[in-house]
Amino acid sequence: MAEKKVYSKLGEMLANGEFILTGELEPEKTCDLSHTIQEAKEIAPYVVAANVTDSPLGIVTINSMAASHIIQKEAGLEVIWQLTVRDVNKLGIAGMIMGGHALGLRNVLSLTGDHPALGDMPESKPVFDLDSATLIRLVKDMVDKGTINGHEIENPPTLHVGAAANPNSDPMGAEILKIGRKAEAGCEFIQTQVVYDLDRTIEFLSEIKKYNVPILLGIFPMKSYGMAKGFDTFVPGVDVPKDILAKWKSIKTEFKDDKKEQKRLYDQANYEFFKPFISELKKKGLLAGVHCMAVHYPRIFPKLMEVIKA
Amino acid sequence: MVIITTKKPVDEVLNVLKDNNARKLFLVSCGVCSALCQTGGEEGLVEWKEILENEGYDIVNGIVVDDVCDNREMAKVVRKNDADVQEADSIITLSCGLGVQSIVQVLSKKYPEKNVFVTNNTEFMGMTERIGRFYMRCQGCGDCLLNETGGICPITTCAKSLMNGPCGGMVNEKCEVGNYEKDCGWVLIYNRLKEIGRLDLFSKLRDPVDWSESGHQREVVWR
Numbered sequence: 180m181a182e183k184k185v186y187s188k189l190g191e192m193l194a195n196g197e198f199i200l201t202g203e204l205e206p207e208k209t210c211d212l213s214h215t216i217q218e219a220k221e222i223a224p225y226v227v228a229a230n231v232t233d234s235p236l237g238i239v240t241i242n243s244m245a246a247s248h249i250i251q252k253e254a255g256l257e258v259i260w261q262l263t264v265r266d267v268n269k270l271g272i273a274g275m276i277m278g279g280h281a282l283g284l285r286n287v288l289s290l291t292g293d294h295p296a297l298g299d300m301p302e303s304k305p306v307f308d309l310d311s312a313t314l315i316r317l318v319k320d321m322v323d324k325g326t327i328n329g330h331e332i333e334n335p336p337t338l339h340v341g342a343a344a345n346p347n348s349d350p351m352g353a354e355i356l357k358i359g360r361k362a363e364a365g366c367e368f369i370q371t372q373v374v375y376d377l378d379r380t381i382e383f384l385s386e387i388k389k390y391n392v393p394i395l396l397g398i399f400p401m402k403s404y405g406m407a408k409g410f411d412t413f414v415p416g417v418d419v420p421k422d423i424l425a426k427w428k429s430i431k432t433e434f435k436d437d438k439k440e441q442k443r444l445y446d447q448a449n450y451e452f453f454k455p456f457i458s459e460l461k462k463k464g465l466l467a468g469v470h471c472m473a474v475h476y477p478r479i480f481p482k483l484m485e486v487i488k489a
Numbered sequence: 490m491v492i493i494t495t496k497k498p499v500d501e502v503l504n505v506l507k508d509n510n511a512r513k514l515f516l517v518s519c520g521v522c523s524a525l526c527q528t529g530g531e532e533g534l535v536e537w538k539e540i541l542e543n544e545g546y547d548i549v550n551g552i553v554v555d556d557v558c559d560n561r562e563m564a565k566v567v568r569k570n571d572a573d574v575q576e577a578d579s580i581i582t583l584s585c586g587l588g589v590q591s592i593v594q595v596l597s598k599k600y601p602e603k604n605v606f607v608t609n610n611t612e613f614m615g616m617t618e619r620i621g622r623f624y625m626r627c628q629g630c631g632d633c634l635l636n637e638t639g640g641i642c643p644i645t646t647c648a649k650s651l652m653n654g655p656c657g658g659m660v661n662e663k664c665e666v667g668n669y670e671k672d673c674g675w676v677l678i679y680n681r682l683k684e685i686g687r688l689d690l691f692s693k694l695r696d697p698v699d700w701s702e703s704g705h706q707r708e709v710v711w712r
Contacts, residue, residue, distance in 0.1 A: 265649075269697060291656040294648055294666045305649060312653040313697050345657055353655055353679040353691070360653050360694040372657065415669065416660035 186337040187285035188257050189228045193368055193393045198461065199468035200487045201259065201370070201395055202229035202480070206246040208239060212253070215246070219254035221477035225484045228257040228286060230370070230470070237265070237298025244275055248282040259341065259370075260284045263292025268308035269317060273327045276318055280336030288341045288370065289314040289361075312360045315340050319365035342366040344394070346374050346383035347416050355386045362390035370470040371397040373410075375420050377456055384465040393467030396460060400449035400483070402476040404431035423452060442478075450482045457486050492522040492558075492585040493615035493623045494529070499540060502608050506546070506579070509604055514541060515577035516551035517566070517592065519584035524553075525620065528609045529583035537583060537608060549577040557588030563595040579604040586611040631703050637690050639681030644698070646674025652695040655679070 185191045192199050202222045206215045219229060231250055233243035240246075247260040260279055267275065279287060291311045295303040309317065318340040320326055325335035342361040348354035358369070369392050374380045384394060401407035401419070404427040411419035426448055434441040460466045471483055506514075516534055523529025534551050541548060550573040556562040567574055574580070580596070580603060582588050589607045596603050615623035630644050644650045648658075648666035654675030658665030662676045682691045 291649065291651065291658070294658060296648070296666045307649040307651060308700070309697050310649075310651045310653045311656065312694055316694070343657060348655075348657075348659065349661055350676060350679060352683070352688075353676060356679075356688065356692045357653065357655065359692055363694045415658075415665065 184337075186339055187228070189259065189286050190339040190367070192227050193467055196467070198466070198487060199227045199395070200225055200480075200483060201468065201470045202226040203232065203470070203472045203474055204229050204246075204250060204258075205232045205235065205474045206241045206243070206250075208241070210241060212241065212246060212249050216250055216253045218475065218477055219250050219256045222480050223254060223256040225480040226256070226471075227468075228259050230259045230261050230288060230472075233261040233263045233290065233292065234266075234298070235293060237293045237295045237300070237303075239298065239300055244279050244282065244284070247279070247284050251283060257286070258284065259286040259288050261288045261290055262314070263290045264307055264309040264311065264314050265292030265295065266303075266306055268306055269313075272309060272314065273317060273321065276321055276338065277332070277336050280338055284338065286339045286341065287318060288343065289318070289366070290343055311342060312357070312364045315342060315361055315364040315366045323365075339367045340365070341368040341370060342392075343372065344369045344383075344387065345372040345416070346380045347372055347376070351379075351383060351386070355383070358387045358392075359390055362392050366392055368393045368395060368467070370395045373397045373399040373414070373417050373472060375418065375423070377459060380460065381463065381465070384460065385463075388465060394465065395468045395470040396457065396466050397470050397472055398453055398457070400453060400471065400473045400476060400479045401427060401445070402473065402479070403445060404428050423448075446479055446482055449479060450486065453483070454486045454489070458489060491525055491615050491617055491623065492587065493612040493625075494523050494526045494585050494609040495612055496528050497608055497610055502581075502606065503540075503544060505606055506541075506581075509579065509606075511546070511579040511604060511606070513547045513549050513577045513579070515549050515570070515573055515580050516541075517557060517580060517582045517584070517588070518551065518553045519557045519582070519588050520553040520555045523557075523584050523588075523609060525617070526623070527620075529553075533583045533608075537581065541581075549573045557582060557584040558591050560591055560595055563591050567595055567599075574600060574603070577603070579606060581606050581608060583608050585609060630698070631707065632699065637693075638678045639685060639687065639690075641674065641678045641681055643674050643678060646672070646677060648674075650698070651675065652697060 183194050185194055204215050231243050231247040234240050243261055247258040251258045289311045295305050321336055325332050344358050407419050407427045430444045518534040519529040531553055538548055538551055554566050592605050613625040616626045617623055628645050647654050648664050655673050659673040663669040664671050664673045679691055682688050
């Protein structure tokens with residue numbers, strides 16, 4: 180078997196089988212990335228790389244390729260450029276892959292993207308010329324074969340391409356077969372949607388293990404009761420378990436006059452929930468690492484590192 | 490199959506007539522699809538005659554035609570009603586967009602100065618469950634996939650027309666577009682292929698739609 184080529188720190192650590200942590204950064208509707216860069220600097224000591232989102236929920240934010248480049252340059256943190264097929268046709272996307280490479284991006288996460296109808300420009304034309312699987316194949320052709328649609332690229336890009344997977348998906352069978360297509364297309368790593376249900380996650384990860392793609396488990400440590408409640412209410416398909424909500428609520432009410440203690444307890448509660456969860460999956464050999472999607476919660480990362488290193 | 494139409498707001502139509510200084514009108518109402526959709530036919534004709542007369546327009550004539558979208562039929566209608574067509578400054582059609590363009594084409598040689606206006610919006614080619622319940626199930630993409638997707642069209646039933654669904658916007662078999670009220674097309678396909686024992690077809694990585702041959706003034710010409 181040919182030795183796997185490595186283009187990024189993420190690619191290298193996955194190839195070496197090291198258990199890793201990745202983070203997530205969510206630029207907003209602004210041209211000033213200073214807050215995101217600050218957050219990137221805060222999580223940089225703990226994560227291998229961080230995702231940079233591409234107008235999630237169809238709400239327009241600064242372009243993810245531009246933001247990825249600036250964050251990588253200013254914060255010195257490797258990024259995983261999230262790229263959806265929602266807004267640009269394959270001609271445009273192929274150009275963006277070359278542009279992303281030229282800007283120094285070495286990891287790209289292929290996503291479908293939330294439909295424009297959900298966002299703040301609902302009248303936009305939904306493109307979806309490619310889908311999340313065929314975008315992976317496009318990237319792989321460009322990188323491995325040095326071609327676009329059979330046409331040679333003078334200096335081909337070098338990026339690792341990843342995919343998303345949703346263990347909460349019902350029917351699970353359809354999602355499993357879909358991951359099979361993404362694997363066939365050549366995806367090099369998978370980041371899952373946020374999970375809270377251990378049994379379901381074990382079942383799903385065991386099923387997709389056969390595709391032999393390293394999996395980073397999506398987790399969402401909750402910074403406050405409001406965050407947990409909001410996540411439970413507003414993120415479709417993700418249910419925060421009732422006992423977590425009850426515990427977070429008790430921290431909020433019992434320590435409302437001691438913010439410092441409240442923070443400490445939230446952090447501790449996250450640690451106590453996620454530590455056994457991750458350990459169990461790691462022990463079963465189902466994970467290559469963890470992808471923490473808790474944006475604006477950089478102080479949780481040192482604690483998460485304890486879990487990762489355990 | 491029916492071309493499904495809905496009525497434009499009356500004021501929108503009246504504003505267009507006013508804007509174009511229309512005075513003398515010849516009404517052509519579709520007796521097939523638009524009649525079924527209650528946007529044309531005899532009833533629609535009576536309704537629009539009354540509206541337009543009340544607004545002070547001169548109705549030169551009004552007729553129901555079986556195939557407004559058939560150039561041959563429209564050419565006959567124009568010949569038979571030549572005097573009325575000549576007298577009218579505008580034709581109002583209670584039909585789909587095909588009907589409008591058929592009339593424009595037929596009139597273009599002899600009466601290029603005549604305006605043609607439409608009272609309907611064309612929605613889609615539809616499957617009829619019963620009158621008043623019409624559903625888009627095919628978009629006429631020109632490259633039918635139904636033999637491979639259990640007879641359910643992903644181009645139409647998937648809000649993103651994905652070739653490799655379902656996407657992350659599916660929750661409990663429903664689609665993120667439309668507040669999770671509609672079925673996810675790719676789950677319908679999955680369930681159907683499972684029923685017929687052909688999940689191997691579901692596993693297949695499908696190429697993107699080839700747009701090179703479609704979209705622009707498509708035609709089927711075989712003689």
